[in-house]
Every structure is written in structure tokens, then in C-alpha cells.
Amino acid sequence: MGSLGEQPQVAEDCMGLLQLLSDGTVVRSKSIDLITQQIPLANHKSNVLFKDSIYHKPNNLHLRLYKPASASNRSAASLLPVVVFFHGGGFCFGSRTWPHFHNFCLTLASSLHALVVSPDYRLAPEHRLPAAFEDAEAALTWLRDQAVSGEGDHWFEGGPGVDFDRVYVLGDSSGGNIAHHLAFRFGSGSTELSPVRVRGYVLLGPFFGGVERTKSEDGPSEALLSLDLLDK
Structure with a gap:
């Protein structure tokens, strides 16, 4: 547990579009809506x-x-x-x-x-x-x-x-x-x-996805949808 008044930290970050903070707060970026509107x-x-x-x-x-x-x-x-x-x-x-x-x-x-x-x-x-x-x-x-x-x-x-x-x-x-x-x-x-x-x-x-890697997950990781990102 952090000290009283301590700011929550980013626990998980999905390409900056979605962040899960240490206190459980979910922050969604409005930029993804701007992207799709284009x-x-x-x-x-x-x-x-x-x-x-x-x-x-x-x-x-x-x-x-x-x-x-x-x-x-x-x-x-x-x-x-x-x-x-x-x-x-x-x-x-x-x-x-x-x-x-x-x-x-x-x-x-x-x-x-x-x-x-x-x-x-x-x-x-x-x-x-x-x-x-x-x-x-x-x-x-x-x-x-x-x-x-x-x-x-x-x-x-x-x-x-x-x-x-x-x-x-x-x-x-x-x-x-x-x-x-x-x-x-x-x-x-x-x-x-x-x-x-x-x-x-x-x-x-x-x-x-699962606990164990599937055969399709073997090999080089994609630049955008990396295994590290998908594991989150």
C-alpha cells in the first residue's frame, strides 16, 4: 500500500490508448476516437x-x-x-x-x-x-x-x-x-x-490466448501487436 496522498502509478499501458492505474482506475485516451473519426x-x-x-x-x-x-x-x-x-x-x-x-x-x-x-x-x-x-x-x-x-x-x-x-x-x-x-x-x-x-x-x-503459447505465437513478434502487449 502506498502512503496517504501518493499518486496512483500506471500498472498496465496499452499503446497509450488505455492505462490501468495502481488504484484500479482505468484511463481511456480520447485520441483513439479521433483516429477512428478520420x-x-x-x-x-x-x-x-x-x-x-x-x-x-x-x-x-x-x-x-x-x-x-x-x-x-x-x-x-x-x-x-x-x-x-x-x-x-x-x-x-x-x-x-x-x-x-x-x-x-x-x-x-x-x-x-x-x-x-x-x-x-x-x-x-x-x-x-x-x-x-x-x-x-x-x-x-x-x-x-x-x-x-x-x-x-x-x-x-x-x-x-x-x-x-x-x-x-x-x-x-x-x-x-x-x-x-x-x-x-x-x-x-x-x-x-x-x-x-x-x-x-x-x-x-x-x-x-492462453497460459501456454500456441503454435501460431511462435516466431518473431509483430511490431504493433507484440506478444508482450497481447499477454496483458
């Missing part, structure tokens, strides 16, 4: 619509929905598949609003002609794992509720609607780890989420 937003007005919705009120967690603008002009028999995307960021960074994640979801909705669901989740170190996993489960439960209640978000009603029997979970980096967790949590066919049926889980450069 990424231009894709032009979505012509072919993709999007909106935000809350999916977990106790933790004030939101998600962003995307759908092709042309979906409203298609026949009722043309149901949209659902893609649930979990962003990356080492469990410590990221948001559905970050431009590169937003642009990616715009592309998914347009190119796949699908309804895309992009949930936020609680971030570490303020919220340690399994908080992110619990939030991801809550997001899929929310999707199930839209299918069951018939009184959910209006984007799931009317028009061509969505096909809850064709749901795919996609994750990037730490989001890939989350997708991996969900695959084990709900199992093949995801019967617990019925009538939602997850047909597949797609892991894009999934982030995994």
Missing part, C-alpha cells in the same frame, strides 16, 4: 438503411441494424437471412459506431442482401470476461425474442421480413473469439434459440 464513412444512402436499437436495458447496451433499401420492394416470399457481427478490439476497444466496423456492416448488408445485426458489448478491463460473452448471449436472446413475440422491432415485421431459420454469426478478432464461445454455448442447430437457427459461425482472424 476513417471516411461509406456512402450508404442509396442502398442500405441502418438504425440503432437497445437490446439490454440493465447494461444500456445497443446494437445497430442494417438492411438493404431494396428489401421493401421485394416480395413477401423473399426473406432476408440474418448476419450477426461482433466487432474486434481485443475485448478492450471498439463499438458498433466505429467507421470501419460500420462500413463493413454496410458492405455485408448490401453484398449479401441480408439483415445485419451489430451489437456492442461491455469492454475490459472495466468489465472483465465473461461479461462480453454474456452480452453476446443476450444479443442472440434478443434476436430470438424478436422472432417469438411478434411485437419486437418493426424492422423484423412486414415487408419481406427476415428468415430466422438462416442466421449466421460472424466475428472479427476478439469478436471471432466471441463467435467461437457462442458456438460452444448454443451447440449445433442452436435449439435453445428456436425459432432462431444459427446455420454457421464465421471466425475472421479470431483472437485466442
Whole structure:
């Protein structure tokens, strides 16, 4: 224990963007928001619509929905598949609003002609794992509720609607780890989420770590994402 009045020291430092102090305080740099804001937003007005919705009120967690603008002009028999995307960021960074994640979801909705669901989740170190996993489960439960209640978000009603029997979970980096967790949590066919049926889980450069080094961690360390940084 330090003496009374002693200033807390930096215990962990993640590229200067996030610091954990010796008294448990977490300091997040605003510079990362400035960096992400420099990424231009894709032009979505012509072919993709999007909106935000809350999916977990106790933790004030939101998600962003995307759908092709042309979906409203298609026949009722043309149901949209659902893609649930979990962003990356080492469990410590990221948001559905970050431009590169937003642009990616715009592309998914347009190119796949699908309804895309992009949930936020609680971030570490303020919220340690399994908080992110619990939030991801809550997001899929929310999707199930839209299918069951018939009184959910209006984007799931009317028009061509969505096909809850064709749901795919996609994750990037730490989001890939989350997708991996969900695959084990709900199992093949995801019967617990019925009538939602997850047909597949797609892991894009999934982030995994453990006590022992994996084979992929052998070799020269990367300049930015060094082993020392990842170990933190």
C-alpha cells in the first residue's frame, strides 16, 4: 500500500490508448476516437438503411441494424437471412459506431442482401470476461425474442421480413473469439434459440490466448501487436 496522498502509478499501458492505474482506475485516451473519426464513412444512402436499437436495458447496451433499401420492394416470399457481427478490439476497444466496423456492416448488408445485426458489448478491463460473452448471449436472446413475440422491432415485421431459420454469426478478432464461445454455448442447430437457427459461425482472424503459447505465437513478434502487449 502506498502512503496517504501518493499518486496512483500506471500498472498496465496499452499503446497509450488505455492505462490501468495502481488504484484500479482505468484511463481511456480520447485520441483513439479521433483516429477512428478520420476513417471516411461509406456512402450508404442509396442502398442500405441502418438504425440503432437497445437490446439490454440493465447494461444500456445497443446494437445497430442494417438492411438493404431494396428489401421493401421485394416480395413477401423473399426473406432476408440474418448476419450477426461482433466487432474486434481485443475485448478492450471498439463499438458498433466505429467507421470501419460500420462500413463493413454496410458492405455485408448490401453484398449479401441480408439483415445485419451489430451489437456492442461491455469492454475490459472495466468489465472483465465473461461479461462480453454474456452480452453476446443476450444479443442472440434478443434476436430470438424478436422472432417469438411478434411485437419486437418493426424492422423484423412486414415487408419481406427476415428468415430466422438462416442466421449466421460472424466475428472479427476478439469478436471471432466471441463467435467461437457462442458456438460452444448454443451447440449445433442452436435449439435453445428456436425459432432462431444459427446455420454457421464465421471466425475472421479470431483472437485466442492462453497460459501456454500456441503454435501460431511462435516466431518473431509483430511490431504493433507484440506478444508482450497481447499477454496483458
